[in-house]
Amino acid sequence: MDGTETESRKLLRRLRDAMAEDRAGQARLDNITHLIADSMGTEVCSVYLFRDSETLELCATEGLKPEAVHETRMKMGEGLVGRVAKTGSVVNAADAPSAKGFRYMPETGEEIYSSFLGVPIQRLGEKLGVLVVQSKQAREFSADEVYALEVVAMVLAEMTELGAFVGEGAALSARHQQAVLIRGTTGQEGAAEGHVWLHEPRVVVTNPIAEDPHKELTRLHEAVDTLRISVDQMLAGASGGDAEQTQVLEAYRMFANSKGWMRRMEEDISRGLSAEAAVEKEQSAARSRLSQVTDAYLRDRLHDLDDLSNRLLRILTGQGRDTGAEMPSDPILIARNIGPAELLDYGRSLKGIVLEEGSVGSHAAIVARALAIPLVIHAGGLVTEALNGDHIMVDGDQGIVHLRPDDTVVAAFRDKIAMQAKAQERYASIRDKPATTKCGKTISLHMNAGLMADLPSLEGSGAEGVGLFRTELQFLVRNQMPKRSELSALYAKVLDAAGGKRVVFRTLDIGSDKVLPYMKPNDEPNPALGWRAIRVGLDKPGVMRMQLQALLRAANGRPLTIMFPFVAQYEEYTAAKAEMQKAIERERILGHPLPEKLEIGAMLETPSLAFAPDKFYEEVDFLSIGGNDLKQFFFAADRENERVRRRYDTLNVSFLTFLGNIVKRCDASGTALSFCGEDAGRPVEAVCLAAMGMRTLSMRPASIGPVKNILRSIDLDGLRRVIEDAGLRGDQSVRPAVLDYLRKQS
Ligand code: PEP
Ligand code: MG
Numbered sequence: 235m236d237g238t239e240t241e242s243r244k245l246l247r248r249l250r251d252a253m254a255e256d257r258a259g260q261a262r263l264d265n266i267t268h269l270i271a272d273s274m275g276t277e278v279c280s281v282y283l284f285r286d287s288e289t290l291e292l293c294a295t296e297g298l299k300p301e302a303v304h305e306t307r308m309k310m311g312e313g314l315v316g317r318v319a320k321t322g323s324v325v326n327a328a329d330a331p332s333a334k335g336f337r338y339m340p341e342t343g344e345e346i347y348s349s350f351l352g353v354p355i356q357r358l359g360e361k362l363g364v365l366v367v368q369s370k371q372a373r374e375f376s377a378d379e380v381y382a383l384e385v386v387a388m389v390l391a392e393m394t395e396l397g398a399f400v401g402e403g404a405a406l407s408a409r410h411q412q413a414v415l416i417r418g419t420t421g422q423e424g425a426a427e428g429h430v431w432l433h434e435p436r437v438v439v440t441n442p443i444a445e446d447p448h449k450e451l452t453r454l455h456e457a458v459d460t461l462r463i464s465v466d467q468m469l470a471g472a473s474g475g476d477a478e479q480t481q482v483l484e485a486y487r488m489f490a491n492s493k494g495w496m497r498r499m500e501e502d503i504s505r506g507l508s509a510e511a512a513v514e515k516e517q518s519a520a521r522s523r524l525s526q527v528t529d530a531y532l533r534d535r536l537h538d539l540d541d542l543s544n545r546l547l548r549i550l551t552g553q554g555r556d557t558g559a560e561m562p563s564d565p566i567l568i569a570r571n572i573g574p575a576e577l578l579d580y581g582r583s584l585k586g587i588v589l590e591e592g593s594v595g596s597h598a599a600i601v602a603r604a605l606a607i608p609l610v611i612h613a614g615g616l617v618t619e620a621l622n623g624d625h626i627m628v629d630g631d632q633g634i635v636h637l638r639p640d641d642t643v644v645a646a647f648r649d650k651i652a653m654q655a656k657a658q659e660r661y662a663s664i665r666d667k668p669a670t671t672k673c674g675k676t677i678s679l680h681m682n683a684g685l686m687a688d689l690p691s692l693e694g695s696g697a698e699g700v701g702l703f704r705t706e707l708q709f710l711v712r713n714q715m716p717k718r719s720e721l722s723a724l725y726a727k728v729l730d731a732a733g734g735k736r737v738v739f740r741t742l743d744i745g746s747d748k749v750l751p752y753m754k755p756n757d758e759p760n761p762a763l764g765w766r767a768i769r770v771g772l773d774k775p776g777v778m779r780m781q782l783q784a785l786l787r788a789a790n791g792r793p794l795t796i797m798f799p800f801v802a803q804y805e806e807y808t809a810a811k812a813e814m815q816k817a818i819e820r821e822r823i824l825g826h827p828l829p830e831k832l833e834i835g836a837m838l839e840t841p842s843l844a845f846a847p848d849k850f851y852e853e854v855d856f857l858s859i860g861g862n863d864l865k866q867f868f869f870a871a872d873r874e875n876e877r878v879r880r881r882y883d884t885l886n887v888s889f890l891t892f893l894g895n896i897v898k899r900c901d902a903s904g905t906a907l908s909f910c911g912e913d914a915g916r917p918v919e920a921v922c923l924a925a926m927g928m929r930t931l932s933m934r935p936a937s938i939g940p941v942k943n944i945l946r947s948i949d950l951d952g953l954r955r956v957i958e959d960a961g962l963r964g965d966q967s968v969r970p971a972v973l974d975y976l977r978k979q980s
């Protein structure tokens with residue numbers, strides 16, 4: 235170890251002592267600047283902190299004029315200090331006044347200092363301020379000196395009271411006080427107000443400075459060993475799995491074994507940091523690189539490194555998710571991402587959910603919908619911005635999050651919540667009334683479900699039954715394949731809870747976006763067009779047989795309705811039906827009761843089925859249009875791809891005409907038809923579907939009120955004419971004409 239390293243250790247030790255002293259606030263910060271200047275042999279040491287996201291303020295100094303403290307301010311990017319803040323990188327200038335961007339601050343008296351070294355004070359990518367040393371002697375600071383100052387800046391960043399130096403009585407950090415508006419994407423509609431609950435609270439490093447470097451090195455090595463073992467285990471668990479997952483984990487392992495990463499952390503420790511501070515320093519560096527990198531692959535790798543650092547920090551500090559903090563009574567969950575099982579653990583205790591990642595069709599989104607919790611996804615940067623307990627408002631309708639909202643936003647948002655509550659009251663008042671239109675047609679409204687948690691809504695929403703029970707959710711939220719006995723117990727509970735109302739059980743719809751964690755995934759170029767749903771069921775009938783048997787047993791003699799997903803041609807339906815017949819035969823032989831009534835239907839999710847032979851339409855007990863899939867195949871636009879998802883309107887004349895043709899075919903063959911995609915739950919879309927002749931709609935429970943409300947006020951014959959006229963005129967979408975009609979009606 236050379237002299238400078240010893241110096242930086244010495245400096246850190248002095249810093250630790252200074253921080254442990256009883257002095258608080260300004261006195262402590264003044265003492266720290268004095269000590270840094272003294273140790274580094276510079277005349278000046280100053281601390282500049284952000285008072286808002288754009289402005290830096292001189293908060294303490296040794297060497298500059300004391301009256302400039304809390305007076306001198308500069309904008310981000312202004313002068314050398316502003317440049318350090320903006321770029322997040324070091325400025326090391328022997329002749330500062332002639333350096334690019336230098337700005338003279340007369341009140342500080344800094345003109346006599348020639349050399350300048352400024353380093354950012356940042357914590358995990360969050361900019362807090364700038365630490366500067368200056369001296370009269372015109373010299374460039376050595377790499378070791380730069381390093382020492384960076385380490386000190388990092389220790390400063392850990393001082394929780396740092397923000398309190400900026401202005402009067404400011405709290406934790408200036409940045410963490412400001413109102414922030416983050417635009418994401420709607421995952422589940424609804425508005426919620428509450429307080430932040432971080433799914434993975436950041437680990438608090440309480441001892442950034444090492445007492446004994448040897449001990450810290452040992453701690454680091456032990457923690458890294460533990461980390462490597464856990465990554466190896468993950469990899470072993472995934473072996474035989476899909477290539478992509480293995481590749482990701484391999485990259486992960488490569489990082490865990492990375493010599494460079496290890497060496498840098500060892501160096502940090504030898505210069506005086508504790509093991510956890512060393513990990514955090516590397517993590518900070520990765521985060522600031524992350525904010526600059528646009529390449530998707532590199533970003534993923536930096537995310538990996540970030541994730542590994544978090545794991546390592548948890549190992550070192552023993553701080554897990556459970557930090558002992560108390561969950562607020564109105565928690566809004568904030569996470570980068572979350573699995574469906576973890577979300578179910580929180581259950582209905584959550585008021586809202588905001589994810590930095592996630593997708594509309596992700597399992598977490600499905601669970602959030604089942605629990606009717608407002609959800610915003612793709613809310614970039616929120617995890618770093620939010621602190622546990624922050625006031626937060628989630629607008630699931632518009633995909634907007636207001637963090638620490640100011641009074642005007644709070645007032646407007648509360649008005650919105652109150653209006654929604656009023657609307658709910660109106661819906662509750664028509665709950666037991668039929669959805670009969672002005673022209674006397676009654677539409678049957680059913681709900682979509684997939685979890686036991688959905689069932690209470692059957693009563694509350696006024697749904698006539700469950701028009702789509704997505705059985706795959708029970709498979710998705712588990713870590714292993716459920717047993718037949720478990721499934722039949724669960725289906726029986728669903729039927730019990732439905733109390734005689736019709737429940738349409740859709741058989742397992744996996745593949746595409748729905749990948750079971752315990753089933754070997756397939757490496758397919760186009761999973762949405764690939765081996766999914768009934769295709770899997772027919773090729774590997776074991777699971778389908780088990781499920782059919784579980785359903786028959788659950789019915790235990792009661793009426794049973796089963797629907798096969800993603801049927802693309804007649805023969806698939808007959809093959810699936812034959813499986814059902816076999817299952818019934820087996821049950822009969824075993825002497826088990828058979829359903830008093832059995833309906834077997836199919837989902838129409840591929841355009842091909844609209845053109846299936848008449849015998850298909852005559853044979854099938856009912857058809858349900860899976861509009862989510864049907865629309866994606868009709869327009870060839872991936873429902874999961876944000877770029878194209880909203881490109882084509884459901885109310886596009888071609889699509890409505892296509893749906894109208896399906897209605898005609900069903901009318902001709904007397905086949906019962908329903909529509910169960912997301913569009914059924916959107917009021918404007920729902921009335922258009924009804925106008926096109928659909929008499930049964932199935933939607934999320936929360937949509938039943940609004941859809942019934944609009945249906946009861948509408949003349950479907952008039953609307954049908956509006957749609958036809960728009961078609962004749964050659965409109966691309968009937969939406970403008972329909973909206974105009976609805977406005978005139980109201
Ligand atoms: C659909 O495709 O419209 C549908 C209801 O099924 P899922 O959304 O589960 O694919
Ligand atoms: Mg579908």
